[in-house]
Amino acid sequence: GEKKAWPAMLGASSRGHGPKAAITVKKVKEHADHPVVKDLPDGWLTPEGELYNVQQVYEGTTVLAHGDNGKAKEPQACVWINTHGKGRIFSTTLGHHNSTMSTMEYLDMLGNAVKWIMAKE
Secondary structure: OHHHHHHHHHOEEEEEEEEEOOEEEEEOHHHOOOOOOOOOOOOEEEOOOEEEEEEEEOOOOEEEEEEEOOOOOOOEEEEEEEEEOOEEEEEEOOOOOHHHHOOHHHHHHHHHHHHHHHOOO
16 A cells, blocks of 8 residues: 555665664675765765664665665665656665764765656656
8 A cells, every 4th residue: 555655665664773883884896986975985984873773675776875874683784776657766874973974975976866757857
């Protein structure tokens, strides 16, 4: 139903998050040149965050980066893209705290995402 349509459109679903901790963000090697993440350093660190536990990444979704807070069993998808109809979708679970959202890496990622979403190809 409608509850499943929203996460499918976004490209992934999550269930809760871990404790407050810095998150190391590493690009997925196969997609490191994607316009959303290509200019970001690999392994950039958020000052703090709450790493979301991604339950499912839906078919057609491309994960661009994983986050690791050193406390989760495994790194979690934290930056991904998807399409819905003719629309492009960018999603991230990063940015739970203002200190993360004010980093240059985060701001650059958002700017890159807007450019990618708006590009006509």
